[in-house]
Amino acid sequence: MAKKLEKLVAKHLLKLPPAMHNDGAGLYLLVRETGSRVWIFRYRDRVTGKLRDKGLGSLNDITLAQARVEANKLRTALQTGVDPIQSHREAVQAARVKRAKEKTFGDCCAAYIKAHRPGWRNAKHAQQWRNTLDAYAADLLPLPVNEIDTDLVLSVLEPIWATKTETATRVRQRIESVLDMAKARGLRRGENPARWRGHLQNLLPEVAKVKTVIPRAALSYEDMPAFWQDLSKRNTLASLSLRLQILTATRPSEAVGARWEEIDLKAKLWTIPGERMKAGKEHRVPLSDALVTMLEAMPHRDGALFPGGGRNPTLTTDAAQNLVKAMRPGLTAHGFRSTFRDWTGDQTAYPRDVAEMALAHAIKDKTEAAYRRRDMLERRARLMQDWATYCTQGPAQSGTVTPIRKQATA
CATH class of the missing domain: 3.30.160.390 (Integrase, DNA-binding domain)
Structure with a gap:
């Protein structure tokens, strides 16, 4: 039934x-x-x-x-x-x-930037990220992300690999990151066509073989005392920020972004938070007597040492750069770090590590970095005082060599 x-x-x-x-x-x-x-x-x-x-x-x-x-x-x-x-x-x-198939590479770029923006140091980095891809990978943006292959990646990189090697390297890394994200979200399969190791390294020459390193134009340290005298005659925010930058050997962006809450005049110390440093780590900067005098003479207020105008909360790096160009055409503000480094190496007995720590250069050796837990603040304080004396008074008054250790007294 x-x-x-x-x-x-x-x-x-x-x-x-x-x-x-x-x-x-x-x-x-x-x-x-x-x-x-x-x-x-x-x-x-x-x-x-x-x-x-x-x-x-x-x-x-x-x-x-x-x-x-x-x-x-x-x-x-x-x-x-x-x-x-x-x-x-x-x-x-x-x-x-x-x-x-409907998701484009441009869609994935926007998604990647949105997801990672909170972890980046500032909004400018996100803008640079997108601007780089808009400028050099524009042909990829409207294409389905799962159709991006090696030939398409090479069509972006090959025209600029030899002429704009540093930029091309960033473009490759950013394309690789976006495609990795797309694969993780199931939007594409297979190997990443922008991967360098084991892939593009077989199709493009090594970066070191094609990259031409052009150092930033820097002032000779012999000319620094004369330059300082000229700079001291100018009493603008740009000149003050440039003085801070020179006497601390910091980067232009670190100087113009300085805030009063970072400054301890009593301790003669400037503590730059990690989010404003290139390496992402806090950097303590000893202040020379000349800088303490300059800062004490400035009108103390909350917020930025060098406030900007309009939409800029602080002075921009262009302000200091334009001042340098006006004073010494052809030079760059960033080049004063090289001036300081040359002077330290040629005219003092300070160890290389002290100078590199003063410049807040990252330690490339991971093992050495793991054991380097102190920042040599006391020795850097003596170095920066000697540098300030040289800049403001010249070699005759400053002395040229600072002993590493005090001699034992009888």
């Missing part, structure tokens, strides 16, 4: 107690203890022989008649060898692939 089908009655469905209520031929209404009611199609897996349940939807959305139609489709599919659950998974995956 054939099993009875369509056992359930539509008008009674809302009165059924919690249980699996069989309508026949694999269709059930599952009534949960919470009162929710969902349609289930139960069938036996032809490979494992186990019973499997495929949800068809809620009674609130699907009527009894609609559930029977859907169950009939699934029974027909089973007869042709199509597993309902596996078929659904494949359909979902196909839909994801379709969406991935």
Whole structure:
């Protein structure tokens, strides 16, 4: 005798107690203890022989008649060898692939920047990130991210690899990062075509072989005392920020961004927070007597030492750079770090490590960096005082060599 089908009655469905209520031929209404009611199609897996349940939807959305139609489709599919659950998974995956094809490289760039922006030191970095890709990878932006291949990456890099090597390196790294993110989100498969090691290194010359290092134009340290006299005659925020930069051997951005809460005049110390440093680590800077005098003469206020105007909370690096150009055409503000480094190496006996620490250069050797826990503040304080004396008074008054250790007294 054939099993009875369509056992359930539509008008009674809302009165059924919690249980699996069989309508026949694999269709059930599952009534949960919470009162929710969902349609289930139960069938036996032809490979494992186990019973499997495929949800068809809620009674609130699907009527009894609609559930029977859907169950009939699934029974027909089973007869042709199509597993309902596996078929659904494949359909979902196909839909994801379709969406991935619709995601462009530009979409993924925007998503990457949005995700990583909170971890970057400032908004300017995010803008530079996007500007670099807009300028040099514009042809990739409208393309589906899963279609970016080695030839497309090379079409971006090859025209600038030999002429703008540093920029090309950044572009490659950023393309690689975006494509890695896209793969992690299931938007593409396979190896990253922008990967250097084991891939692009076989197609492009090594960076060291094509990169031409052009040092920033710097003032000779012999000319520094005369330059300082000229600079001291100018009483503008730009000149004051440049004086701070020179006597601390800091970067232009670190100087113009200085804030009063970072300055301890009593301790003669300037502590630059990690978010404003290139290496991302806090940097303590000893202040010379000349700088303490200059800072004490400035109007003390909360906030920036060198406030900007308009949308800029602080003076921009362009202000100091323009002043340098006006005073000595061809020089750069950043070049004063080289002036300091040359003077230290040629005219003093301070160890190399002390000078490098004064410049806040990162230690490339990871083992050495792990053991270097002190910042040589006392020795750097003597170095910066000697540097300030040389800048402000010249070599005749400052002396040229500072002993590393005090001689023992009798």
